[in-house]
Amino acid sequence: MAVEGFVFFILNLLIQYRFFMDNWFTKCPQTTVRDEDEDVAAERQRVYDGASKTDILQIRDLSKTYVGRKRAAVDRICVGVPAGECFGLLGVNGAGKTTTFKMLTGDSDVSSGEATVAGYSILTEILDVHQNMGYCPQFEAIDELLTGREHLYLYARLRGVPECEIPRVTEWGIQKLGLTEYAGRCAGTYSGGNKRKLSTAIAMIGCPALVLLDEPTTGMDPHSRRFLWNAIMSVIQDGRAVVLTSHSMEECEALCTRLAIMVNGTFKCLGTIQHLKYKFGDGYVVTMKMKAARAGVSLDLEPVESFMESSFPGCVQREKHYNTLQYEIASSSLARIFQLVVANKERLSIEDYSVSQTTLDQVFVNFAKQQTAEDEDATLNKRTAGRRKDVKILPLQRRTQKQRDDGHVEFRAANELCGVDLTLVSCSCGALDEADELISAAVGEQ
Known part of the structure; x- marks a missing residue:
């Protein structure tokens, strides 16, 4: 034995x-x-x-x-x-x-x-x-009978923080996550948000x-x-x-x-986020706000709707309000969108408009559609006898460097034609260089 x-x-x-x-x-x-x-x-x-x-x-x-x-x-x-x-x-x-x-x-x-x-x-x-390593799990791993300060003391000792430094490190965690008001209370009385703060503070303790x-x-x-x-x-x-x-x-x-x-x-x-938007984005979102000819007259949006449908075949109307229309345009160059909107702005009584890039949500949803459960895979395999293939989301076709250089020349001409600075478009993330590359590639298609 x-x-x-x-x-x-x-x-x-x-x-x-x-x-x-x-x-x-x-x-x-x-x-x-x-x-x-x-x-x-x-x-x-x-x-x-x-x-x-x-x-x-x-x-x-x-x-x-x-x-x-x-x-x-x-x-x-x-x-x-x-x-x-x-x-x-x-x-x-x-x-x-x-x-x-x-x-x-x-x-x-x-x-x-x-x-x-x-x-x-x-x-x-x-x-x-x-x-x-510090780890904040998906579900709180905290003791409801310990206070927030006691949690940080405990995990600082487990992390190996010197005993003389533990009070200072604990106060740092409390201040960093905004738990000063609740540090002396039992964690079981915390709201869901404060529990997440405590879990994050535990993950960060000890640097x-x-x-x-x-x-x-x-x-x-x-x-x-x-x-x-x-x-x-x-x-x-x-x-x-x-x-x-x-x-x-x-x-x-x-x-x-x-x-x-x-x-x-x-x-x-x-x-990077901008790279994924640029590579897998579905196009652009155009939002237009119309003005009435005179006060008290209801707006007629049909001319604008007809203009969008004829100028951009396949565009999808996402929103329609009293004086606002929003369209999703899947395939068109950015320069062409501005050319057509600017040329028809007065005729269609467009007071204001904006053009934005595909959001990260849309890129995520496109990929999320591929997620399947294992039992679904088994069912599909039986139906197709093993011939099923995952749908692959392909990036948008990009231009060669020479085409991009030529596009920059056309881009400057488009700036003069439209009378607006196109480099300021689609730069919500501050990535002006990539937005300029995006516009140049789009103009190169003209």
């Missing part, structure tokens, strides 16, 4: 520290994924080539398949997150975001692949990973190199949400890395430097 107890104890230690996985299963060959987006493939190759070694978070072919499931919950994802970056992980419920977080934190076993945090492997050095935030602003009012955004921005400015999941596109646009959209456990696109 003593010998058996000793043997099983040693075996338990080896399993706990993933000795067998480290020596037998962690040699990840370079895999090729079919129909992968070029940006996702480029990031995969960057990880394979070792260019991401200086990144705080490195994920290489990370996969998770649950027992009894044929389809992987997370399927060979690769990404590197450097210092000073907020990386957004988007996807519908069930896409694999939380499962990815659980593997990174050690809450869930890894089926295959590898990941490192500040150089420490999640397979063999999980205790060192925990010392360099970890990597902070994982799983839908941190759920249940928060707009004021508290923006307060938390400022706290997250300070983490990024300190040179640490943040990985954020959210269903708020506004939040992603405010915080994320890059993002990826997950569908069925894989990355379908990856890049």
Whole structure:
């Protein structure tokens, strides 16, 4: 019995520290994924080539398949997150975001692949990973009988903060997340928003190199949400890395430097927000406000509607109010839109108009349509006898460099023709250079 107890104890230690996985299963060959987006493939190759070694978070072919499931919950994802970056992980419920977080934190076993945090492997050095990682889970992991201040004291000690520094670090967390008024109250009495603040403060305590935030602003009012955004921005400015999941596109646009959209456990696109809008956008949204010929006369919007339908075949009317019309134009150059609207502005009594780019919400919805449940896959496979293929969202066709250079010449001519500065269009994210590239490519089609 003593010998058996000793043997099983040693075996338990080896399993706990993933000795067998480290020596037998962690040699990840370079895999090729079919129909992968070029940006996702480029990031995969960057990880394979070792260019991401200086990144705080490195994920290489990370996969998770649950027992009894044929389809992987997370399927060979690769990404590197450097210092000073907020990386957004988007996807519908069930896409694999939380499962990815659980593997990174050690809450869930890894089926295959590898990941490192500040150089420490999640397979063999999980205790060192925990010392360099802060995690705000999707659901609050707090003790309702402890106060907010006691929570931060507890987690500061677990993080290894020196005892003499704990009071100062705790007060920093309370001030940073705006919990001064509630710090002495039991966490069970907190509102949903304040619980999310406390969970985020716990994740940030001790200044970890990597902070994982799983839908941190759920249940928060707009004021508290923006307060938390400022706290997250300070983490990024300190040179640490943040990985954020959210269903708020506004939040992603405010915080994320890059993002990826997950569908069925894989990355379908990856890049900056402006790049994804430019590559996968559906066109433009034109909003026009009309003025009446004289006060008290009702507006007739039919001439404007006829003009839009004849000038832009296939355009979709999204909104119609008393004096406002909004259309979505799928395929047309930006210069042509301005030319036609400016030329007919007086005739149609257009008082004001605006042209905006496709929103991130629309890009997200286009990819989210591909998300399917495993039972749906099984049904479709039976119907099609294995011939079903995922629908691939293709980026818009882009011009060559020479065509873009020629487009800049036409762009200046379009500026003079329209009498407006087109470089100020579609720049809600401040990306004037990319907006200019977008306009130039569009004008090149003329």
